[in-house]
Amino acid sequence: MSNTAIIAACEKAFSGFEKNDKTELVGLLAEDFVFEFSDSLPYGGTYNGKEEFLAFWKHVNGEYEYFNYEARAVLAVEDYVIVPVIARAKSKKGGSMENEHLFLFKVSDGKLVYGRIYADTARGRDLLEGREPRRYPKALAV
Template sequence: MPFVDISLVRGTSPEYRRAVSRAVHDALVTELTMKPDDDFQLIHELEPSAMVFPRDFRGGPRSRDWTVIRITDGLERGPQAKRRFYTTLVRLLGADPGIDPADVFVMMTLTPPENFSFADGVIGTDVVAIEALDAAAQNPGSRESYTKDEIAYAITQLFAHRDTSRILPMLRDDYVMSLPESLPYGGDYTGRETFEDFFAKTPGGADVWESFSSHVEQVIEADGYFAVQLTNTAVPKATGVPVVLYNLWLFEVTGGRIGGIRLYADTARVRG
C-alpha cells in the first residue's frame, strides 16, 4: 500500500532514476513486507535552486545529489521495521546508482486505508478486506475471527449484491436471524444453508414481490453491533404498485464473528 514520491536534482539519466526506483521498492519489499507488485511511485526532477537544505544539519555533509523520498503508508510497520528499512535503503542506493547515505532524506507518513482509492472509486478498506477474505477463502477454516472492516464489507456485499460468500464464514454456528412475525417471511432462522437460501432470492420470494431491490444507505459499527440502513424499492404482487420500504438490520458481533441478526422493518415509513 505504500505510495512513494521521490525528488531528485534535475539532470539525472533514465538509468539513474530506474536504479533509485528499484532500490526504494526492493527495500520496501524486503523490510516492510510490501507485496512485490504494489509499486506506485512518482519521480520528480527539480532545479537545484528549488532544493533548499542545510549541508550539515542532523547529518551530512549533503551534496548536490540530495535525494528526498516521501512514503505514504496505510499500515503502521513499527520502529524496528522502519529502522531496518532505512538501513537497507541507503545500502541499496549506495550500491546503485551510488548515492551517498548522507544524501538520503526519508519521510514516512501514516494514513488510514480509507484515505486510499487505488482505482474504480473503491475505498482502500474494501480493497484490504477483499484481499484478506480471498486469502481466507483459499484456506477454509483458517480464520477464527474477522476485522470490523471485513465484516462491514461482507455486510455491504450481502445487501448490495446478494453475495453471501463473504459473510457465511463469519456466522457463528449458533447464530440466529430474527425477522418480524408481521412479515410474510417472519420468524427465526438458523444454519448457514438457511441463511444462504434466504438471501439467494427476493425476501419472501416471487409469491410476495414482482420485483425487489435494495440500496445500502450506510453501515455503522458501534459497541459490537453493525447497523445497516436500507432503502428498498419493490413492487408487491398483491397490488402491482411500487413502494419504498425502509429497513434497519442489526448484526451482533462477538469475538469477531456474527452471532445475531435482527431486522427492524419500518412499516410506518412505507411510501407508495
C-alpha cells in the same frame, strides 16, 4: 475488535440495489447464527443457523419480482454492525414500494451471531395482499 470483513460484506450485501451480493455475509455467519424478523409477514419469525437464514431469503425472493437494498451507511459500534437501508421491492402481484429498513447484527469472534431487520411491515403486507402500500397524512396539531 475490528469488524472490517463484516463491514465490507455488509456493503456488498446491501449496496447497489440489483447488485446485492450476500455471499460474503453468509460466509461470516456463525453456525449458531440467530436471525429475527417480525412475524406479521409470512416469512417472519426466528431463524436458527445458516440454512434457515438462507431459507428466509428464498422465501422473501419467492414473494417478490425483486427485493433490493441500498445501504445509507454501515456503522460499527462495539460488537454491533448497524446498516440503515433503502429497500425497493416489487411484488409478484404487481405493487411496488420504497421503504426504510434497518439491519442490526451482533458480532462475536469475527462472526455474525445475531441479526434482526427492523422494517415497516405494514407496507410489505399491503404488497403481498396485492395493494399499493397505504400512506396516511401526518397528524396536525390541534
